[in-house]
Structures are given as structure tokens and as C-alpha cells.
Amino acid sequence: MDKKGERKMNILVCDDDRAIVDAIEIYLSQEGYHIIKAYDGLEAIEALKENEVHLLLIDIMMPNLDGIRATMKIRETSSVPIIFLSAKSEDVDKILGLNIGADDYITKPFNPLELAARVKSLLRRYTQLGAIAEERPVFRIGGLVVDDERKEVTVDGEAVRLTPIEYRILLLLVQNPGRVFSISQIYESIWNEEAFGGDNTVAVHIRHIREKIEINPKDPRYLKVVWGVGYKIEKE
Numbered sequence: 001m002d003k004k005g006e007r008k009m010n011i012l013v014c015d016d017d018r019a020i021v022d023a024i025e026i027y028l029s030q031e032g033y034h035i036i037k038a039y040d041g042l043e044a045i046e047a048l049k050e051n052e053v054h055l056l057l058i059d060i061m062m063p064n065l066d067g068i069r070a071t072m073k074i075r076e077t078s079s080v081p082i083i084f085l086s087a088k089s090e091d092v093d094k095i096l097g098l099n100i101g102a103d104d105y106i107t108k109p110f111n112p113l114e115l116a117a118r119v120k121s122l123l124r125r126y127t128q129l130g131a132i133a134e135e136r137p138v139f140r141i142g143g144l145v146v147d148d149e150r151k152e153v154t155v156d157g158e159a160v161r162l163t164p165i166e167y168r169i170l171l172l173l174v175q176n177p178g179r180v181f182s183i184s185q186i187y188e189s190i191w192n193e194e195a196f197g198g199d200n201t202v203a204v205h206i207r208h209i210r211e212k213i214e215i216n217p218k219d220p221r222y223l224k225v226v227w228g229v230g231y232k233i234e235k236e
Contacts, residue, residue: 010033011119012035012037012047014059016040016063028115041066042065054126055081056081058082060084067086068096074101075164081103085106122192142221146171160212179232180226222234
């Protein structure tokens with residue numbers, strides 16, 4: 001608890017450059033966060049097992065276990081928000097990171113104010129969506145079941161295999177049954193960036209989800225379109 005009696009958020013920072021970890025600790029401690037340190041992917045995985053972590057900042061290039069492989073392992077059991085840190089700026093790294101389950105990406109060297117803003121924004125979004133301290137990790141809408149603890153989706157008892165992005169879109173919708181999300185809201189929640197030209201990207205993922213969870217994708221039972229507004233998971 002902080003001096004105001006509010007719960008302090010724990011942020012796990014993982015980078016093999018100890019000077020960077022120490023610098024991030026200084027920046028984010030000033031914002032009221034408690035910092036947990038790790039120096040490779042293996043240490044990050046162990047730290048997540050031993051501590052309540054609300055957000056992970058992890059470098060991509062590290063010895064023993066890099067950030068990409070560590071994130072893939074972490075996503076098997078945890079939906080903790082993840083921001084990648086990398087000295088690389090190529091789009092392929094950003095796309096790879098987002099596709100395997102990262103929520104945001106920031107390139108080193110970074111501006112401390114930008115880092116703090118990204119962290120605050122991501123924590124606020126996950127808190128509002130109920131991803132932190134979720135009391136009900138299993139969501140049921142008719143025959144559609146999303147088990148967020150196991151990261152499993154079934155329809156009428158049959159397993160459905162989704163990509164990480166498809167899973168996160170579906171999870172966003174089933175956590176809020178009946179609520180209509182615009183394409184921009186979906187894009188910004190999942191990709192954590194402004195939705196410039198993201199309409200087609202979201203539409204493609206929605207189509208793929210429907211093909212996997214609906215008996216008749218053209219007459220969907222679960223994932224409904226609200227024309228001119230957005231998408232929702234129908235309440236049942």
C-alpha cells in the first residue's frame with residue numbers, strides 16, 4: 001500500500017543491461033510503482049511465479065532466454081500486460097512481438113516520460129477491463145467458453161485454436177458481453193496504438209474468429225456486428 005492507502009502496482013523489469021534496469025527503477029519508482037528486477041528471460045519467468053506482477057517490461061535480446069521466447073512461455077499461463085524493450089526499430093520486431101502476445105513496444109533509447117506514460121496507459125486499460133485481479137477467469141456465453149487461466153477456448157465442448165491476437169480480441173468481447181466495441185476501440189485495446197488505418201486489420205481478425213467459433217459465420221450466434229457501430233458478444 002502507498003501512503004494514500006492505495007494498492008501499489010508491481011512492475012517487473014527484465015533486461016541484461018543492469019544500468020537500464022536501474023534507470024527504469026528510478027523513473028518508475030518516482031511514479032509510485034514498485035519495481036522487481038530480472039536480468040534474463042529465465043529470471044523473469046521465476047519472478048512472475050514468486051510475485052504478484054501487474055506489468056512486465058522485457059528486453060528482446062538477452063542471454064539464456066530472450067524476450068521473445070520468454071513471452072511465449074509466459075503467455076501459456078499469464079495474461080500480464082507486457083511491453084517489449086528493444087534497441088531495434090524494424091517493424092518486423094514490433095509485429096513479431098505483438099503477434100506472440102506483447103501489448104506494446106518501445107525502442108531504446110527511450111524518453112522516460114514516454115515510458116511512464118505507456119506504462120500508466122496500459123495499466124489503466126487492463127484495470128478497466130478487469131484483467132488485473134480478475135475474480136472470474138472463465139467466461140461462458142451459451143456454449144462458448146473462454147478459460148483465461150488456461151488460455152483455452154471451447155464451443156459446445158470442442159476445442160478452438162485461436163492465434164494470440166484472435167484470442168485477445170475474443171477475450172475483450174466476452175469480458176464485456178452486450179457491450180459494443182467500435183473498430184477503433186478494439187484496435188487500440190489490442191495493439192495499444194491509435195487506430196490509423198486499422199479497420200481492415202480488425203475486420204480480418206473478426207472474420208477469422210467467426211470462422212472458428214460459429215457454426216454458420218454468416219449467421220453468427222455469438223459474435224455480432226452492430227452496423228455502423230462495431231462488434232459485440234451477444235448476451236445469453
